[in-house]
Amino acid sequence: MKVKNMITVIIMAVLVFGMSFWCWLKKPEDFSDSERRVLKTFPELSAETIADASFMNSFEDYAMDQFPMRDVFRGFKSAAELFVFQKLDNNDLYLQDGYIAKVEYPQNDKMIDHAAGRFRYIYDTYLSGTDTNVYMSVIPDKNRFLSDKRNRLSLDYPEFIESVRSRTGDFAKYIDITDLLTLSDYYRTDTHWRQEKITDVAERLASAMGISLSGSYTKNTLDKPFYGVYYNQLALPIKPDELCWLTNETLENCKVTSYNNKYGQPVEAQMYSMEKAEGRDAYEMFLNGSDPLVTIENPDASSDRELIIFRDSFGSSLAPLLVDGYSKVTLVDIRYISSSAVGAYIDFKDQDVLFIYSTLILNNSLAMK
Amino acid sequence: MVFSTLTFLYYFLPAALILYFISPSKLKNTALLIASLVFYAWGEPKYIILMITSILIGYASGLLIERFREKKKTARAVLIASTALSLGALGYFKYSGFFVENLNALTGLDLAIKKVALPVGISFYTFQILSYVVDVYRNDVKAQRNPIDLGAYVSMFPQLIAGPIVRYSDVASQLRSRTHTLDKTADGIRIFVIGLGKKVLIANALGELCGVYTNGSEISVALCWMYAISYSLQIYFDFSGYSDMAVGLAKVFGFELCENFRYPFTSASITEFWRRWHISLGTWFRDYVYIPLGGNRVSKLRHLRNILIVWMLTGFWHGAAWNFIIWGLYFAVFLTAEKFFLGKYLKKSKLFSHAYVLVTILISFVIFGSDSMSTAGKCIGGMFGLRGLPLITDEHSYYLRSFALVLILAVIGATQLPKMLTEKVRTTKSGAAVMSVSEIVFVVVITLAATAYLVDGSFNPFMYFRF
Incomplete structure (x- = not known):
């Protein structure tokens, strides 16, 4: 009894005082690579901030963000939730068949209305009365393939797609790609699809728009593991992904221009940015990540047809696969550029216009401007 | 803090x-x-x-x-x-x-x-x-x-x-x-860590489950029951966890404080429940209000008045709202009934008496946790299928499955079973040795787990703060 009590006191003293000293001595970090967010810094300490309790209120946030071995503890919590308490998700994330996915539920009709409203605005403002051909497509998220395993909450995908179709069907022809996708077409640790697995999707889209793609590709693989956004959010040590990208001569000859600066001026960009591949989110290597406006000019094109894609980040890896059939592809992300400003950059006349969005963005579309 | x-x-x-x-x-x-x-x-x-x-x-x-x-x-x-x-x-x-x-x-x-x-x-x-x-x-x-x-x-x-x-x-x-002794400190640490685990690992999880009811738009019979059960258990684990932490810490600082909860959900009557729930508040009202008013050594009518006053005040102590007063008076009704006629029936059947206590308590906490009596009425009506609600929906089934183990652990943890089991294991020499090691491991693991949950910064309100 005496020994047990002594060990208890010693271990707990080491644990509590040790962690305490570590908390005090640890150099604060500015940014969490794993969570991709700025961390809280030590709150302002003054008589005023103590009197109004703002120092104390901010201190716990600081303590949480700067806690030693924060990611290890977060992983410990995830493991406890999923494997000890057998919860079906931890902060909406779950692990199934080696894939991490996020519960996306319920269908939010207001968000679909908002997205469809933005698309209609674009159609009414720029496309109506022109010779453009307008198309719409929806990319299902990973839940579609995983949620049935333990009867998890998920969208009713046919109903979701029908909701989008019914709101856009009068101005955009719908292209269904859902039958082409399987679970292995997505990264295990990230939200996105794998470029090397969606050439059939590109062909289906191109064919529906009256274009044939003849390109064959060389598969390239990043020489380091890819830890997707879900990996870091769940903080469990699962096998990372391999990040691959497809190249061919046509793509290498293309000129990519981005308008990602505060003056909206064109700057040269890469189809696949190796700098981004080495950065915090390797998926951003595809067309420079979250740029509001990107153009790809294809000097080898056999026709002068142009494509404009209104898209989210799934479109970044898809667009290079459609380049083969067009002389110019323009990608617009209306989360980062207002729909009303698009007309200043694009002259809509006779292009193919494709709205392609993932269910994740359509069901959470408030960021669309 | x-x-x-x-x-x-x-x-x-x-x-x-x-x-x-x-x-x-x-x-x-x-x-x-x-x-x-x-x-x-x-x-x-x-x-x-x-x-x-x-x-x-x-x-x-x-x-x-x-x-x-x-x-x-x-x-x-x-x-x-x-x-x-x-x-x-x-x-x-x-x-x-x-x-x-x-x-x-x-x-x-x-x-x-x-x-x-x-x-x-x-x-x-x-x-x-x-x-x-x-x-x-x-x-x-x-x-x-x-x-x-x-x-x-x-x-x-x-x-x-x-x-x-x-x-x-x-x-x-x-x-x-x-006195400050090693044994007392170790005992205090164990009690504190148990309380920390009750609060961070169980009560907070149950709070998330309650959120499915309070934040959701669709309800079902199963959800109403799930809410009533999880909210009652959440309050218990939250409050008794905090009391355990208080008792444990006080012990580290050399003080012996009174026990505040003694497995209240295992009671066979409401009278017994209040001898086991928030004991320090119950005895305070007994000693400083009920007895000075004459307690039970007065006429039946005055005795009844004393019970009503004490329970109205007990309810009112918990918050300045009618639902708390009604909550207190609700108990007064059952306590009076038990005192005057129900008590003898409760002694006849253990099954009936426990079922009666649990249902009475669940309803009481629905009243306690509601912002108005109409909100409480909706949930209580829903529990008994009075509102034409579906039995269960896919969403509610998901949360029930997801939180099933937490609920089971909470139910078991609210009884003497874990204590009885550990005491039984301790009766043999090898069992005692295993328990000694297990207790040390348990204390460390629970502390680390609670830290992990706090670092993740999820749901962590403390319910009794508002009182």
Whole structure:
């Protein structure tokens, strides 16, 4: 009894005082690579901030963000939730068949209305009365393939797609790609699809728009593991992904221009940015990540047809696969550029216009401007 | 400050322990008082003056009552003045809005309702000061001459903001001298960690489950039951977890505090439930309201009146809203029924008596947790299928499956079963050895797990803060 009590006191003293000293001595970090967010810094300490309790209120946030071995503890919590308490998700994330996915539920009709409203605005403002051909497509998220395993909450995908179709069907022809996708077409640790697995999707889209793609590709693989956004959010040590990208001569000859600066001026960009591949989110290597406006000019094109894609980040890896059939592809992300400003950059006349969005963005579309 | 935060566990507590244990015996109460004032000021800097004033009024009242003990009228006047000041402060901060609102509703007046923030822990420390002054008046205890010691008693941070409501008479001698032993410290650590686990690992998880009901738009019969069960268990694990942490911490600082919860959900009657639930509050009302009113040694009618007064006040103590008063009176009905006729039937069938207690308690906590009686009515009606609700939906089935193990663990943890099992294992020599190692591992793992949950910064409210 005496020994047990002594060990208890010693271990707990080491644990509590040790962690305490570590908390005090640890150099604060500015940014969490794993969570991709700025961390809280030590709150302002003054008589005023103590009197109004703002120092104390901010201190716990600081303590949480700067806690030693924060990611290890977060992983410990995830493991406890999923494997000890057998919860079906931890902060909406779950692990199934080696894939991490996020519960996306319920269908939010207001968000679909908002997205469809933005698309209609674009159609009414720029496309109506022109010779453009307008198309719409929806990319299902990973839940579609995983949620049935333990009867998890998920969208009713046919109903979701029908909701989008019914709101856009009068101005955009719908292209269904859902039958082409399987679970292995997505990264295990990230939200996105794998470029090397969606050439059939590109062909289906191109064919529906009256274009044939003849390109064959060389598969390239990043020489380091890819830890997707879900990996870091769940903080469990699962096998990372391999990040691959497809190249061919046509793509290498293309000129990519981005308008990602505060003056909206064109700057040269890469189809696949190796700098981004080495950065915090390797998926951003595809067309420079979250740029509001990107153009790809294809000097080898056999026709002068142009494509404009209104898209989210799934479109970044898809667009290079459609380049083969067009002389110019323009990608617009209306989360980062207002729909009303698009007309200043694009002259809509006779292009193919494709709205392609993932269910994740359509069901959470408030960021669309 | 709340115990279940990183700020408390890894910043405040180590500093408080160092300050306390490096202080010589004579200054230990001073160290405890300083730590307690910092603890309180961390969450309520502007109300620290209120608490210090309340302590000083209690201190002066105790001395005056003792000084004028022979002049009964003067001593009584001091008691009344002190009680009025204590209850006046509590009334102003906690109940003024409620009274004005109801006065307006009754009279048609349009008196302005001033929003007053409720100082944390005011219900607890006010009752402690009241009990101290009354005990001095009754000559049950001697007045404390050292304001530091009285201050350390009232503001002692382990029990300051959520009890248990410690009687001065229970700790008076410990304030003068107390022992600090390795065994006591280890025992305190174990009790604290159990409380931390109850709060962070179980109560918070149950709180998330309750959120499915309170934040959702669609309800079903299963969800209403799930809410009633998880909310009742959440309150139990939240409050008893906090009490355990208080008792454990106090032990580390050399104090022995009273037990506040004793497996209340295993009771066979509501009378027994209240002997096991928030024991320090129940005994406070018994000793300072019920018995002074005459208790049960009066006519049946007055006895009934006494029960109603005590339970109305018990409900009202929990919050300035009608649902709390109705909650208290709801118990008064069952306690009266048990006293006068139901008690004998309950003794006949264990199954019936336990089922009766559980259903009564679940309904009571639905009332307790609702912001209005109509909200409570909706849930209670839903539980018994009175609203034409679906039995269960896919969404509710998902949450039920997701939280099934937490619910099972919570139900088992609310009974004596874990304690009985560990005691049984301890009866053999090898079992005792296994238990010794397991206890150490358990304490470390629960501390690390609780830390992990706190680092993740998920759901962590403390329910009894508002009382």
